[in-house]
Amino acid sequence: MEVKGRVSNSTGTIVQSEDEIDLRRGPWTVDEDLALINYIANHGEGRWNSLARSAGLKRTGKSCRLRWLNYLRPDVRRGNITLEEQLLILELHGRWGNRWSKIAQYLPGRTDNEIKNYWRTRVQKHAKQLKCDVNSKQFKDAMRYLWMPRLVERIQAAAATATAGSPTASASATTTITNNNNTTYNYNNNLNNSFEVHSGNMMLSPAIMNNNFGGSQSYTPENSSTGASSDSFGTQVSPVSELTQDYYNNVTVVNSNNNNNPNPDYYPQVQDQLSFLDCITSPSGLFSQQLDFQSMEPNTPWIQSNGDTYNGFWNVENMLLFQQLTDNM
DNA sequence: AAACTGCTCAACCGCGTAAGC
DNA sequence: GGCTTACGCGGTTGAGCAGTT
Numbered sequence: 001m002e003v004k005g006r007v008s009n010s011t012g013t014i015v016q017s018e019d020e021i022d023l024r025r026g027p028w029t030v031d032e033d034l035a036l037i038n039y040i041a042n043h044g045e046g047r048w049n050s051l052a053r054s055a056g057l058k059r060t061g062k063s064c065r066l067r068w069l070n071y072l073r074p075d076v077r078r079g080n081i082t083l084e085e086q087l088l089i090l091e092l093h094g095r096w097g098n099r100w101s102k103i104a105q106y107l108p109g110r111t112d113n114e115i116k117n118y119w120r121t122r123v124q125k126h127a128k129q130l131k132c133d134v135n136s137k138q139f140k141d142a143m144r145y146l147w148m149p150r151l152v153e154r155i156q157a158a159a160a161t162a163t164a165g166s167p168t169a170s171a172s173a174t175t176t177i178t179n180n181n182n183t184t185y186n187y188n189n190n191l192n193n194s195f196e197v198h199s200g201n202m203m204l205s206p207a208i209m210n211n212n213f214g215g216s217q218s219y220t221p222e223n224s225s226t227g228a229s230s231d232s233f234g235t236q237v238s239p240v241s242e243l244t245q246d247y248y249n250n251v252t253v254v255n256s257n258n259n260n261n262p263n264p265d266y267y268p269q270v271q272d273q274l275s276f277l278d279c280i281t282s283p284s285g286l287f288s289q290q291l292d293f294q295s296m297e298p299n300t301p302w303i304q305s306n307g308d309t310y311n312g313f314w315n316v317e318n319m320l321l322f323q324q325l326t327d328n329m
Numbered sequence: 330a331a332a333c334t335g336c337t338c339a340a341c342c343g344c345g346t347a348a349g350c
Numbered sequence: 351g352g353c354t355t356a357c358g359c360g361g362t363t364g365a366g367c368a369g370t371t
Contacts, residue, residue, distance in 0.1 A: 027365085065357075066340065101359060116360075119339050125336090153339075214361070333371075340362075348356080 024058045028067055032057055036064055037072055058132040070111045079108025081118050083158065089122070090143050091116055 024032075039055035045068060048061030057064060070076070081089070085107050092103045098113035098119075106113065123143075127134035130142070 025341075041343090047356080060341095061356080063340075069358095070339075101356065114360075120361095121337060212360095216335075330370105333358080334369085337366090337367090339363105342361085343359105344361100345359085346357085348354100350352105350354085 023060065025063070028071075032059070033067070033072060036068060040068060066113075070113050075109055076111065081110075081114075082157045083151055085110065086118075087155065089118065090148055090151070093119065093123075094143070096138060128299060 008057045035055050035057055039051065043054070045065075048065040048157070050061070052059050052061045052064045055064070059067075089103060092106060096102050098116075100116045100119075104110055104112040104115050110318070123133045127136075130139060132139045197325060
């Protein structure tokens with residue numbers, strides 16, 4: 001797809017500025033991705049307009065920035081949104097609304113775009129099914145009193161299953177992924193480090209969850225609820241992720257600092273960082289409004305047997321619960 | 330097998346704001 | 351203070367895919 005950049009002058013005549021000649025739009029090609037990755041590896045990011053020109057990309061700086069931040073960054077995390085992430089998104093959206101980038105700060109590796117898409121496609125869909133506005137009190141209460149407690153239950157269950165079922169593995173273990181072309185990628189280098197960093201910075205890291213829910217094992221990639229959930233981090237690799245991974249494994253963009261963070265700039269310490277323990281237990285915590293997860297009756301199935309949280313939630317039973325909830329208000 | 334429908338998500342757009350001159 | 355440029359954010363679009371009829 002290639003479009004010529006065109007603008008109209010004061011008389012309405014279509015003119016073509018030098019900068020807009022051959023300006024490309026639409027999906028990025030592998031070559032473009034490589035050019036961008038290569039350029040940023042050598043020169044760093046920022047100054048996106050000049051970067052686009054210098055890298056020989058016929059793209060706007062804006063487009064380059066978006067492609068890098070949302071897709072090509074080595075630490076961008078792909079795959080399904082995990083249960084912990086779902087819970088966090090629901091809670092943080094309740095707190096901040098559509099402040100996607102702010103919410104994304106608490107989900108390392110996730111982009112604001114991804115969270116926004118998640119909210120629009122999954123959460124808003126259920127509001128639509130319930131015939132109420134996503135910002136209505138009814139729907140917010142349904143999320144708070146039905147959806148979120150069930151998510152916590154699922155997270156606990158996943159943690160318990162992982163504790164019982166899998167031997168503790170070394171955090172430095174290699175994760176090997178083989179794609180359809182039988183190309184193998186070992187996640188024991190930078191990305192594995194970045195994964196550990198993710199777990200360390202993650203507000204709802206499995207370690208935290210275990211601590212809060214009675215688990216005692218230390219966190220490892222294998223026993224993480226990330227792995228136990230339907231999420232496929234580490235098992236679902238997009239072509240471009242492979243490209244980036246391959247590039248970073250073989251062409252080498254090595255971060256040598258000792259904190260294992262490949263690029264600390266991506267995850268600045270959030271000033272008012274939340275404590276999940278506080279969220280659950282503190283009277284001033286996020287979930288403090290008469291919400292007691294531990295005493296919630298797990299009477300209604302939260303998920304279907306296929307593990308699909310969303311499709312299984314708004315079943316008849318929960319719809320009735322929702323009805324009762326709204327009737328009592 | 331073809332047509333249709335719904336969903337997902339990458340990419341674009343417009344706007345507000347910060348920074349630099 | 352005003353202008354320009356760059357950046358970042360949130361809203362929206364549309365291509366591609368999967369599922370259904």
